[in-house]
Amino acid sequence: MRAPVKLLLGACGAMAVVALAAGCDWREFDTLQNQAPVLAIDSPGGFPSSSDFAGVLLPVAPPADGSSAAWFLASATETTGLALVKLSASGGASGLTLTGPALDDLGGNPVTAMAEIPGTGTALLGAPTFHSLLTVELSTQTVSQFIPSLPLTASDPLLGVGVAAGNLTGTTAPELVVASSSLVHVFVDGSTTDIEPSAGDLTSCPITLSSGLPNHDRSNRALVVGNLLASGPAIAIGTPGAAVPGSVSLFTVTASAVSCAGLLAAPAASDSGFGQTLALGDFDGDGVPDLLVGAPPSRVYLYRGPLAPGAAPTATIPAPLGSAAFGSALAAANVDGALGDEALIGDPGATVNGLTGAGNVTIYTGPKLATMAVPTPVLTDHEASAGQAYGSAVGALTFCGSAPCVVPARLPLVGAPAKAFVYFTLGSTDPRAL
Amino acid sequence: MTRVRSRSAALVLATAVLVGASFGTSAIARAAEEATPDKALNDAKEAFETAQTFFVRGEYDTAALKFLEAYNKKPYPAFLFNVAVSYEKAKQLEKAKEYFERYLKDDPNASDAAQVRLRLDVIGKLLATPPPPVATPTAPGAPPATPGAPSAPGTPPAPGAPSAPGASAPEAGASAPAPGTPTEPGASPAPAAPAPPVLPVLPDIDTKGLVVIDSKPQGATIYLNDKRSGPFGKTPWHGSLESKPVRLILESKGWKAEDRQISPRSDKLIDIYIALSEEHYLGWIEISSNVVGADLFIDRKDIGAIGRTPFTGQLKPGKHTIFLEKFGYQPMQQEIDVPAGTAMQHNLVMQKSQAGWISITGKTTQGGRLIVDEKFGCATPCRVELPPGSHKLLVEKKGFEDYETTLELGQGIETSIEVQMSARPSRGHAISTAVVALVIIGAGAYVGYLSNQNRDSLKSDIASGQLIDNGDSRFTYGKVEAIGADVLYGIGAIVAATAIYGFFEHGPDSTGVAEHRSITLAPLFGPEGTGLALGGRF
Numbered sequence: 001m002r003a004p005v006k007l008l009l010g011a012c013g014a015m016a017v018v019a020l021a022a023g024c025d026w027r028e029f030d031t032l033q034n035q036a037p038v039l040a041i042d043s044p045g046g047f048p049s050s051s052d053f054a055g056v057l058l059p060v061a062p063p064a065d066g067s068s069a070a071w072f073l074a075s076a077t078e079t080t081g082l083a084l085v086k087l088s089a090s091g092g093a094s095g096l097t098l099t100g101p102a103l104d105d106l107g108g109n110p111v112t113a114m115a116e117i118p119g120t121g122t123a124l125l126g127a128p129t130f131h132s133l134l135t136v137e138l139s140t141q142t143v144s145q146f147i148p149s150l151p152l153t154a155s156d157p158l159l160g161v162g163v164a165a166g167n168l169t170g171t172t173a174p175e176l177v178v179a180s181s182s183l184v185h186v187f188v189d190g191s192t193t194d195i196e197p198s199a200g201d202l203t204s205c206p207i208t209l210s211s212g213l214p215n216h217d218r219s220n221r222a223l224v225v226g227n228l229l230a231s232g233p234a235i236a237i238g239t240p241g242a243a244v245p246g247s248v249s250l251f252t253v254t255a256s257a258v259s260c261a262g263l264l265a266a267p268a269a270s271d272s273g274f275g276q277t278l279a280l281g282d283f284d285g286d287g288v289p290d291l292l293v294g295a296p297p298s299r300v301y302l303y304r305g306p307l308a309p310g311a312a313p314t315a316t317i318p319a320p321l322g323s324a325a326f327g328s329a330l331a332a333a334n335v336d337g338a339l340g341d342e343a344l345i346g347d348p349g350a351t352v353n354g355l356t357g358a359g360n361v362t363i364y365t366g367p368k369l370a371t372m373a374v375p376t377p378v379l380t381d382h383e384a385s386a387g388q389a390y391g392s393a394v395g396a397l398t399f400c401g402s403a404p405c406v407v408p409a410r411l412p413l414v415g416a417p418a419k420a421f422v423y424f425t426l427g428s429t430d431p432r433a434l
Numbered sequence: 435m436t437r438v439r440s441r442s443a444a445l446v447l448a449t450a451v452l453v454g455a456s457f458g459t460s461a462i463a464r465a466a467e468e469a470t471p472d473k474a475l476n477d478a479k480e481a482f483e484t485a486q487t488f489f490v491r492g493e494y495d496t497a498a499l500k501f502l503e504a505y506n507k508k509p510y511p512a513f514l515f516n517v518a519v520s521y522e523k524a525k526q527l528e529k530a531k532e533y534f535e536r537y538l539k540d541d542p543n544a545s546d547a548a549q550v551r552l553r554l555d556v557i558g559k560l561l562a563t564p565p566p567p568v569a570t571p572t573a574p575g576a577p578p579a580t581p582g583a584p585s586a587p588g589t590p591p592a593p594g595a596p597s598a599p600g601a602s603a604p605e606a607g608a609s610a611p612a613p614g615t616p617t618e619p620g621a622s623p624a625p626a627a628p629a630p631p632v633l634p635v636l637p638d639i640d641t642k643g644l645v646v647i648d649s650k651p652q653g654a655t656i657y658l659n660d661k662r663s664g665p666f667g668k669t670p671w672h673g674s675l676e677s678k679p680v681r682l683i684l685e686s687k688g689w690k691a692e693d694r695q696i697s698p699r700s701d702k703l704i705d706i707y708i709a710l711s712e713e714h715y716l717g718w719i720e721i722s723s724n725v726v727g728a729d730l731f732i733d734r735k736d737i738g739a740i741g742r743t744p745f746t747g748q749l750k751p752g753k754h755t756i757f758l759e760k761f762g763y764q765p766m767q768q769e770i771d772v773p774a775g776t777a778m779q780h781n782l783v784m785q786k787s788q789a790g791w792i793s794i795t796g797k798t799t800q801g802g803r804l805i806v807d808e809k810f811g812c813a814t815p816c817r818v819e820l821p822p823g824s825h826k827l828l829v830e831k832k833g834f835e836d837y838e839t840t841l842e843l844g845q846g847i848e849t850s851i852e853v854q855m856s857a858r859p860s861r862g863h864a865i866s867t868a869v870v871a872l873v874i875i876g877a878g879a880y881v882g883y884l885s886n887q888n889r890d891s892l893k894s895d896i897a898s899g900q901l902i903d904n905g906d907s908r909f910t911y912g913k914v915e916a917i918g919a920d921v922l923y924g925i926g927a928i929v930a931a932t933a934i935y936g937f938f939e940h941g942p943d944s945t946g947v948a949e950h951r952s953i954t955l956a957p958l959f960g961p962e963g964t965g966l967a968l969g970g971r972f
Binding site: 011023024025026028029030032033034035036037038039040042377379380381382383419421423425 | 872882885886888889892893896899900901902903904905906907909912913915916917919920923
């Protein structure tokens, strides 16, 4: 055999051996992918739209049996589409598109308001454009119609544009609070019969949405329930103005009445968006809920609890440069594990790296809010694109890596219409069981 | 081809030995081609040539008389043959028969005796057949048939004229009318005669030439063309030879050999008379052996054998080396001393070979070589002599699979192996496959490099706290690249393995069929001596 042939033969054999020995292990990428700081979740199979998946997000408590580390509901904003997303302890996600006659009956109208009913394993859903309320049994993923015994009249449009649940009266079952464009209904102690504020209360605490508001602002109005007042629980409902300053009305509830407890007026005359978003959190770590009021596109205000109607905000968080809809989404979560919750402020219209409308979420560390601390960090989609509207929805996901869940991690949950993002590494430790 | 050249060279040497010696001694004695001293032969020759002249003219009667005259001068049977032929041509079959019979009587062992007897049978039948009735006399003044003119049916064709179908040879003058021959005006047509019997046909015939060879002294051995074909006769000799040039060699013990080129013809009498000159310069050798037919070489083997045992011939005086070779015997050589002008006899005894032989045959072995016990044996196809015992054989040829075998070789046994070499697959395909493998593996390495880049980038980002998500395109690209690299590696490895296999791939084994032949010796008794004959048993 001639020398060149021998050389070629040797090279061939050597390269084959080296190649086989140095072969690439693609499983490394699976491992790395599981270690990715952020979990991006696409719409599950059967979901009606892949680009309109997580416009509305509702983190809910994970099951007590530890079968999942976290749950959240995601809803489309343009059509009927509801999914329950489950996260495993290792951080893997699996989505389930919810179906059923109750959803079919919506006729394509979206669920734009969602609230977890504490302690029941269910959530209350509002489909205001269809004037409908639904409940979903999370463990069985059963969606049912909630049929209140109230007349559906033209004077009470967009019933379900805002929903909330919480114990307002001290009874066994939590109260359900449902807002329409002009009224708030409270269903006390599991009743389907509501109580409403009186006309006088509504005069003191006006909540009628202006018909001049954009449709987006009229599809999901801010409504929270919590220990807002020194006297006890209250309902806070935001009422942004079309061309006038918005407001936040506070109502207290008894077994038979919903009463105006005061009003938080927009601090600036230009705050027409004041009250468009609300979030409850203990930002200063004093154990008393504080109220975060969004006034997009310019500011977010912090009202330290207990609230004093008519008081000025504790802190004003101005929109950073490049923002376009700062404060369109709000959430509070103790992300870093330190004292005080962090404020998650979404700006789906923000320009990121020159990409208009890519959107971002700014996290403000709780105790520093009052001192106008420099916000860190700013969350964006790592592969952002223009018009992505990242930050359309934000939430605080309760993540229990192991059962029983003693100290759950609170993870930022950010929604963009096409995806939902869960951030695992913003805290001191990564809660995933890697 | 080599054998032919060797024989030619041997002939040249033999001729050189003889002719060279002849020229070398011209000063001492030179052969003289003297006029034959036989006046009768000269007269006979003159008469023969005259007869041929008449024969050619068609005057066969006169030609016959002249041939007879020649016979009367020198009673060579060939003259009688020619007399008979002339009479047959002259349509005198009775006389033709008479002289053919005399010819056979004079030379009953003539080479054409059988044909002459057949001819006599035909002539006898023709003579026994009554002549057909004359239906229509030929017109007065009709010209006689001339040579070359078409013969009438039943008439022997003139020389050179085409024979008519069913032509026979009736008695002269008894010709039948030719179809279409004009009849006398007013003659009535003859009544229909019975159909004539079918007559036998005499084939065309020609006279014989004659070669007369004589020498002084008489008794010299005559060789034609080549001594290897053996003695043709001894002088004086006369007879007919084929009409083609022939080399005539005369050799006599104690006399210088002579050769002449002659061209015998059927119409010529060639008279060769050579007075041999005494040769005292050359020596005369007679080589005999216990083995008949052994190849004999003198002084040089490279020009081939000049004869076979037993051998006689003249040789330059001095020392010479005689080589004898015969398959089955040990080659031998012997120095001999040839004194001038004397005859020496040498009896060489050949010993049976103690070895065995291996013969490699087969068309496909052409251009290969035989390796015996890891040493070059011979260029195939070939035969080698080997000591008895076990031998490892390897027949190799470029581009073909080796043929290997081990055989036990017995004494006096020739093992002939017909080897069918099997072509080795081309390495070109393997080389191209190896190149493809390298390209694929190279592509795999590049894709793997890209994958590793993505992996390292991701690791770096994760380690540095970059908030990349699991949907980062680098996960997908890196994974696909890793899989792609592994697939390419795998394919490349398979292709490389295929290439490696191709490099070492063997075609069908070369095969061989062995035949064992036992070489035996048997006593042989021949006209020129006795000896041992070599034979094979298969």
